[in-house]
Amino acid sequence: MVVTRSYLSKLALLLGVFVQTGLSHGQASDSVLDAKTLETITLTFRGPDTSETAEENPFTDTRLLVKLKHEDQELIVRGFYAADGTAAETSADSGRIWQCRVALDQPGDWTYEASLRRGDWIAIRSDPDTGTELPLDSSSGRIRVSDWPTDDDVDFRRRGRIVADGHYFRMSPGGEVFLKCGANSPENLLAYADFDDTYRMAKSENRGEAKTTKDLHQFTAHLTDWNSGDPTWQDGKGKSLIGAFNYLSQVGMNSCYFLTMNIGGDGKDVWPYRSPDDFSRFDCSKLDQWEIVFEHMQQKGILLHIVTQETENETLLDEGDTGQFRQLYYHELISRFAHHPAVVWNLGEENGPANFSPIGQTTQQEMAMSDFFAGADPYDHPVLIHSHAARDAQEHILKPLLGHDTLDGVSLQVSDPQRVHSDVLKWRRLSTESGHPWIQSMDEIGPAKRGAVPDADDPMHDQVRGPVLWGSLMAGASGVEWYFGYEYDHNDLMAEDWRSRESLWQQTRIAKEFFESKLPLMDCSNDDALIVRGNGYCLCKPGDLYVIYRPAKESEPELAIDLPDSEHSYRIQWLDPRNGGKLQTGTVKSVEGGQSQGIGLPPNQPDRDWVILVRRDA
DSSP: OEEEETTHHHHHHHTTOOOOOOOOTTOEEEEEEEEETTOOEEEEEEEEEEETTOSSOTTTSEEEEEEEEETTEEEEEEOEEOTTTTHHHHOOOEEEEEEEEEOOOSOEEEEEEEEEEEOTTGGGOOOTTOSEEEOOSOOEEEEEEEOOOOOOOOOHHHHOOEEEETTEEEESTTSOEEOEEEEOOOTTTTOBTTSTTOOOSSOOOOTTSOOOOSOOBOOGGGGGGOOTTOOOBTTTBTHHHHHHHHHHHHTTOOEEEEESOOTTSSSOOOOSEEETTEEEEEOHHHHHHHHHHHHHHHHTTOEEEEEOOBGGGTTTTGGGSOOHHHHHHHHHHHHHHTTSSSEEEEOOBTOSOBTTBOOOOOHHHHHHHHHHHHHHOTTOOOEEEEOOSSHHHHHHHHGGGTTOTTOOEEEEEESOGGGHHHHHHHHHHHHHHHTSOOEEEEEEESOTTTBSOOTTTOTTOHHHIIIIIIHHHHHTOSEEEEOBOTTSSSOTTTOOOGGGGHHHHHHHHHHHHHHHHHOOGGGOEEOGGGEEESOOEEEEETTTEEEEEEOTTOSSSSOEEOOOOSSOEEEEEEEOTTTOOSOBOOSOOEEESSSSEEOOOOSSOTTSOEEEEEEEOO
């Protein structure tokens, strides 16, 4: 048995470095691994020799469970069949290696004990004693976990796990609010030429979506963003995709949305299986290569927004039920990737029936999926569901899900930028009234043909910066991801260069950093009605601070707001949402508390949009 950190295990296996203890199954190894909190630990076990194509299917008919203990804490994690244990490098589809990836959040001494069992479809069974036990070379050991040194780093391993807490994501229970901001396109990110056995089943030429060719993603524009020491596989593969995430992190983004299965969907080029027509066997080398990228994303502060299906294929597995094939699929995703600290499970893109996609999952089937993740994910990552763009479809599909306690929120798609603010407010209010507050994440802006266009077509992104970026965050959204419309270059299926929207990333970073640094978001609420002269959005902690977004070309040159009657005065500062920089002083430096207080004019360019911070003086 080999106990290693992340892909160091693969080096050990390649060199033939095994801890040969000579102990029989069930006896403990003397090996102790030193690891940091939330660092990926790969436990590697030798079991029976088999293959991806073996008659006795290792993916359905064997199950590895690892029980970890620390003081009064216990964690049970499923493992997976890993071929030769180095499949990312060798492309192997056979071998005798099973692995389990864990990430432990509590410092101290941990013990683990593994069990490999065989039985018909045992992979989806929960009873730990079902089936017949199989021999492992060594099944138990110890891990010594210590904290990371305290420093300022984007690496999620140093910052904590992302959790759902009411209307927001947070860094572990009680930690800082996490605003999820980044890329929604390309949705078929994993249709990457350097991944094993990846190809496009057919070109897409459907009306109302991006058209594709037979070519997979190359991301050549990001080759120069790869740095010495960054990971690759198979003699330099993967550099351009690794470089792309270096770039996304460099411009201050922290999330990426992508599908893990689009068979029959728009791209027809992403699946975890050995073959797109056999849902019982997985591709070990491809999934290990995905893991190399995912590990790097986490170290660069990029959340994995994992979308498990899309509207065209939501009934592909078990006719939409959480039956044996869907359970198998979700177990494989969880066992291979749930150890990462920053993961959001998205049940499906545009989930549920709609006019253009009438065959969809029912409310009960959607609830069953979220229930499954709640029960199967040992780390309890947030679970969202992506909406259709039309309001009538949202009403029909989302309202019955309100109050279901295993669903943490909605990944909103909105067809009209001018609807974003009111739609976020609506679902925030309805979910609060249901007794189970939802996260609202603004993840796909329409219209579908436009979305967020390249800088070359709209350098300032005026059509989305105000109503979508600031409109959603001022309503209490927990983040914004940008969809690329199908009529433009670098669109939702064919995007190759994230620099095509560099101005948009910069404007998003300005908003994200302002909200995270200036506002106690868990204590804030929207109250647009406080603006009594002029128009805009208002988010506030009543009596303490007020943030107002003032749109461009506002007809009332000077806004006025209602403040509490008090002996305190309020300082007024202005933020340029287009260019950022330090807070500035306008024509009025401060006002007293009371009704209809004029807050003056911005320091310059009064016809442009501005953000106003009104804070009570100490």
